Amino acid sequence: MLTTTCTLLYCLHAFSSSSPFGLSLSGSCNLRGATHSPVFSMDGDFVIGGVFAIHYNMMTEIHNHNTMPEPPKSNKYYTMLSFAINNSTELLPGIKLGYQIHDSCAAVPVAMQAAFQLSNGQDNVFYKDKNCSQSGRMVAVVGDSGSTQSIAISLIIGSFDIPQVSHFSTCACLSDKKQFPNFFRTIPSDAFQAVALAKLVKHFGWTWIGAICSDSDYGNNGMASFLKAAQEEGICVEFSESFLRSNPISKIQRVADLIRRSTAKVIVAFAGMGEMDVLLEELATKPSPSRQWIGSEAWITDTNLQRFTFCEGAIGFAIPKSNIPGLRDFLLDLSLTEVVASPVLTEFWEKTFKCTLKKDGDTDKQVCNGSEDLQKVPNDFILSSQLRITTMVYKAVYAIAHAIHNVVCVDKNATAQCDKHLMLESKQVLTALKKVNFTQNGYSVSFDTNGDPVAAYELVNWHKGESGNIEIILKIYFVCMSVCSDRCPPGTYKVLQKGKPICCYDCIKCPEGEISNTTEFWPNAERDSCHPKPVEFLSINETLAIILAFFSVGGACLAILTAAVFFHHRTTPIVRANNSELSFLLLFSLTLCFLCSLTFIGAPTEWSCKLRHSAFGITFVLCISCVLGKTIVVLMAFKATLPGSNVMKWFGPLQQRLTVVLFTFVQVLICTVWLVLRPPFPMKNFSTYKERIILECALGSAIGFWAVLGYIGLLAVFCFVLAVLARKLPDNFNEAKLITFSMLIFCAVWLTFIPSYVSSPGKFTVAVEIFAILASSFGLIMCIFAPKCFIILCQPKKNTKKYLMSKK
Known part of the structure; x- marks a missing residue:
């Protein structure tokens, strides 16, 4: 039966730290200094070490270097921690666990002495035929209570692969397995508590706080994590100060005076019990303004500190309380x-x-x-x-016991058989600890890859009870306000104070027509309340939008009607003379040009923003490509009438189609790159008007937008130049003249569009773009197709081959 009945009570004596052992002439290792017995000990088949900060203050003497220094003596006992009781017949049956418990007095030198003592054993002399590092029988160590002491212990016993399980060392730095591969703990890392404390402060609206911490690995690392989390939560820190209980009284007084003078009403203390004790003692000497204390788990449940009644209302996160049976x-x-x-x-x-x-x-x-x-x-x-921290010791002891069980015991037929004579190496226990996962009395124990447990906390509050004493409760009864500057009232806005954090500002009266610096709201006439700003876009319900939509649909119907007329008279000379295939493709593209203007009407969405610009760019290039093809056909046809010319065979129907496809493909490629890299997107424009919001499509990439327009303009200019060259060719019905006029109108419209587009405000920017699309489309259809339709419908006598071929 396993018996771990080790109870660590208040202790009186601290132990001196031993120097490294030396090598005598006889070939033996001799300790320089006397060994000291542990506070509590018991023999066993396997021995577990324990190091706890039972005392927190030490008295040291001035040394004359003529005699051996006296060990530091503790002058104040602090608390009781417990190893636990186990009556299980399933865990380590027939094995007796011994223990050696030392007091570190929360001091690194004493903790190091305890670490060497646990590593070396109780012998004073080690002979050359023995391995000094194997002289002790320690298989694992529980402790220490402080992070700095645990770091010192881990660096010493880690060299011997002795696992260390701490019950109260919370510094996040100890999770670094490269530096501390043998370290485990049953208490959560401060990385979790720091974030939780920042969220707690933010929850109560405390944006202006003071911060103090222990000048130790625990305090400094914990406070650094908290300040980072606080900054992310928008919390400002008036001051951050660190100190140790062993500092001169003048240092403690400066910290206390800093708290008294501070304008922050909330103080976050990431400190140990010893530091809080001396600080609160100093604060109690002079009346201090009421402060709301936010405490870390190291002191928030310390009953000894509850004697300070001015700390009423202190809140913080604590290790969950629990019960250990027996x-x-x-x-x-x-x-x-x-x-x-x-x-x-x-x-x-x-x-x-x-x-x-x-x-x-x-x-x-x-x-x-x-x-x-x-x-x-x-x-x-x-x-x-x-019990809170005591439970962490309870878990640590059982974790080590389970690790030993997994090494020395074999489960057969639901019965464990253990070998207590096995030469158990601490490295075996270290390996087994990494895989420990069990539940004892309702408490789950396991370690992640960093040696940390699952984080769990209780939110506790100090409250003055009916008897007048401070009690720890699990409810929050009151809160206070702690801000650097009060919230600005309606009609004012924030102006940051020079040299102060962002939480410190002055409230300046808003300019005329303003009540708040919130961009989506606007004040009423009395400037005493805010209302949402109206959102403006070219809605289909507006008169302007209805007129533009009417012309858009009308233009598309006109193009379709023209195509119907051409199809009905497709065998007539005037239709066949000017490349009927390109004419029908041009009418189809003009129909799309008219209809694409409809995508600009209505509230911009992610898809409509992408569609409107890409559809506009591609359809217009298709349209200009057809016009360019018709222009080239006119030039080629004239060259073909010259004696011995066979130029038309190089620009036949196949080449005409390929020309249109090639020019259009280039625009498709430009639009694809634009949409993939930085596509247009809907956005709220707050800058154009103060009193309303403009909902519009941002270009995404201005280069993409102007590349689309530039390519259309390049084709239009090229087409215009060719049409001008062909305008005086001897033909009774020269289509080049019609193309010249259409391109002249097209270029004039888009040259006018550019300055109008840039200068038009709000929804009128969209209206200008729609107008340019419709105007240029109507210019093309009226200049190119209207004269032909007039001849076909009104002057059929001119729709003959003889008339078309005759000279003027």
Whole structure:
């Protein structure tokens, strides 16, 4: 049966740190300095070490370097932590776990001494035929209480692959497996708590705070994580100060005065119990304005600090409270004989009952007579259901026990068989700890790849009870306001104060017509309330949009009607003379040009913004390509009438189609690149008008937009030049003249469009673009097809081959 009945009580003596051992002439290793017995110990088949910060203050002496220095002595005991009780017959049956528990006094030198002591064992001399690093039987260590001490311990015992499981070291730096490969913990990392504290402060609207921390790995790393999270939450910090309980009193006084003078009413303290104790003691010497304290888990549940009544209302995150079955009875089962035999228990007994066990001791105290009863003591020592950090020790011990079990025991037929004579190496336990995953008394224990457990916290609040004492509760009864500047009232806006954080600002009266700096709202006439700004776009319900849509649909119908007339008279000379295939393709493209203007009407969406510009660019290039093809046909036809010319065979129907496809493909490629890289998108324009919002399509890439327009213009100019060259060719019905007029109108419209587009405000920008599309489309259809339709319908006598071929 496993028995881990190790209870760590208040202790009296600290231990001196030993120097590294030296090598004598006889070939043996000798420790320089005496070994010191642990606070509590018990032999066992396998031994677990423990290092805890039971005392928090030390007294040191000035050394003369002539004699061996005296060890630092603790002058104040602090708390009790417990190893737990296990009566399970399934875990390590037949194996007895021993323990050695040391007090680090929350000091790195003492913690290092304990680490060397646990690594080396109790022997003073190690002979050359023995491996010094294997002289101890320690398979794992629980502790320390502080992060800085745990770092020192890990760097020492890590060299021997001894696993370390801490119950109260929360520095996020310890999650670095490259530096601390042997470190595990049962308490969450401060990386989680820092973010949680920042969100807590933000939840209550406290945007102006002060910050203090312990000048240690725990405090500095935790505060750095908190300040980063606070900045992301928009919280401003008036000051951030670090200190240690061992600093000169002048340093503590400066920190206290800084808190008294601060304008921030909320103070976040990422500090240890020792630092908070000396700081609150200093703050209690002079009246201080009321402050809301935000505490880290290191001190927020410390009952000793609740004597400071001015801390009423302190809140923070704590390790969840829990119950360890059997622990209460174990703690109360102390006989006077056991107490007298232990200096630690003697100190605890004398402090608790205010008596002395020494007959020749302090005459101001009565002698303890043995009738003292722990069950009558109103102390958290009795309230094992309120245990928080003690549970972390409980989990750590069981995690190590499970790891040892997985190495030395074999489960057969639901019964474990263990070999207590196995030469257990600490490295085996280290490997097994990484895979530990179990549930004990409702508590789940496992470690991630960084050696951290699953993070869980309770939100606690200090509240003054009916008796006037401070109590820890799980509800928030009141909050205060802590801001650098009050919220600006309606009719004013924020102006940042020079040299101050963004939370500090002045409230300046808004200019005429304004009430708020919020961009989507606008004040009423009285400037005492805000209303949403009207959103403006070219709606289909507007008169302007209806007129433009009418002409758009009318133009498309006109192009279709023209195509119908041409199709009905497709065998007549005037239709056949000017390349009927290109004419029908041109009418089809003009129909699309008219209809694409409809995509510009209505509220812009992601798809409509992409469609309107790409459809406009492609259809117009298709249209100009057809006109260009017709122009080239006219030139080629004239060349073909010259004696011996066979030029038409190089620009036949196939070449005409390929020309149109090639010119159009280039525009398709430009539009595709534009839409893929930086396509147009809907946006709200707040800058054009203050009193309303313009909903419009942003170009995405201005280069893409002007590339589309530039390519259309290039083709139009090229077509215009060719048409001008062919305008005086001897023909009774010269189509080049019609193309020249159409291109002249087309270029004039789009040259006028550019300055109008740039200067038109709001929805009128869209209207100008639609007008340019419709005007240029009507110019093409009227100049090229209207004269032909007039002859076909009104002057059929001219629709003959003889008339068309005759000279003027």
